[in-house]
Amino acid sequence: NKNYENILTSRPEPGVALVTLNRPKALNALNTALFAELTEALRLIDADREIGAIVITGSEKAFAAGADIKEMKDKSFADVYQNRFLENWQEITTIRKPIIAAVSGFALGGGCELALMADILLAAPNAQFGQPEVKIGTITGGGGSQRLARAVGKSRAMELTLTGRMWGAREAAEWGMASRVVDEGVGVVVREAVALAGEIAGKSQIAVQAQKEAVNAAYEQSLSEGLKTERRLFHMTFATADQREGMAAFVEKRKPNFTSS
Numbered sequence: 080n081k082n083y084e085n086i087l088t089s090r091p092e093p094g095v096a097l098v099t100l101n102r103p104k105a106l107n108a109l110n111t112a113l114f115a116e117l118t119e120a121l122r123l124i125d126a127d128r129e130i131g132a133i134v135i136t137g138s139e140k141a142f143a144a145g146a147d148i149k150e151m152k153d154k155s156f157a158d159v160y161q162n163r164f165l166e167n168w169q170e171i172t173t174i175r176k177p178i179i180a181a182v183s184g185f186a187l188g189g190g191c192e193l194a195l196m197a198d199i200l201l202a203a204p205n206a207q208f209g210q211p212e213v214k215i216g217t218i219t220g221g222g223g224s225q226r227l228a229r230a231v232g233k234s235r236a237m238e239l240t241l242t243g244r245m246w247g248a249r250e251a252a253e254w255g256m257a258s259r260v261v262d263e264g265v266g267v268v269v270r271e272a273v274a275l276a277g278e279i280a281g282k283s284q285i286a287v288q289a290q291k292e293a294v295n296a297a298y299e300q301s302l303s304e305g306l307k308t309e310r311r312l313f314h315m316t317f318a319t320a321d322q323r324e325g326m327a328a329f330v331e332k333r334k335p336n337f338t339s340s
């Protein structure tokens with residue numbers, strides 16, 4: 080476990096990596112240093128064969144209150160264009176292992192966009208989502224327009240981004256942006272996300288990663304291309320020991336012992 084300044088990393092249970100955004104004084108505003116640490120940590124976790132699934136969380140008050148406005152405010156067009164500001168955020172979408180966002184409190188602007196980049200989103204009852212960029216004279220820059228529209232539909236995405244109003248956990252779940260609201264206490268969302276990650280980590284890692292790739296194709300490709308991608312990946316699993324083991328275990332009425340090979 081490396082020492083980072085803006086994030087904490089841990090292994091709350093076997094197979095699970097937990098990454099906690101940790102700039103409490105700035106409500107986890109996503110500055111360049113934090114994002115560099117986050118992407119480095121995720122790359123290292125992705126390469127670690129001991130880990131099968133990843134949870135990203137913030138504090139109870141804030142998952143992340145957006146890109147760091149203090150860092151951004153004096154930048155010029157030339158700065159942001161030539162330095163490809165925020166382009167590196169996409170690296171998160173190249174992580175093969177499933178990422179679960181456990182969202183408590185504010186997930187605003189880039190914080191909401193980070194949550195939308197996750198594969199599964201669990202919301203605590205106090206979660207507050209928003210794309211308030213329009214209120215500070217700019218627009219979504221980390222994928223909000225594209226991922227929010229795909230997650231909640233065009234009309235809602237327009238209303239939410241054009242007004243900048245916040246929406247809660249229940250709405251996020253009703254609209255399909257969050258898979259569910261974890262409805263007990265606020266801290267429970269992290270425990271639930273870790274338990275879910277642990278359940279996923281217990282499966283064949285090759286199957287899990289191929290399944291993630293196949294679902295993501297639904298967001299990147301046409302239906303016919305996506306179906307072809309799925310079928311190729313499905314066929315590919317027949318080259319793995321885990322497919323042989325999984326099907327043999329079913330027939331022999333025993334638990335499978337997956338080796339991720």
Ligand code: CAA
Nearest residue numbers: 104105106108144145146147148149187188189219220221
């Ligand atoms: N960037 C930098 N600092 C931030 C921040 C942000 N996005 N959000 C909060 N902070 C800082 C505040 O400046 C404050 O610092 P100081 O104590 O030094 O003044 C500290 O965090 C605590 O915040 P508040 O005092 O404002 O806390 P609050 O409880 O009164 O309000 C809030 C909470 C409603 C989330 C409010 O902080 C807020 O509106 N934050 C900004 C939200 C926002 O506009 N996000 C979008 C950013 S743009 C973007 O993300 C672009 C993109 O698409 C990538």
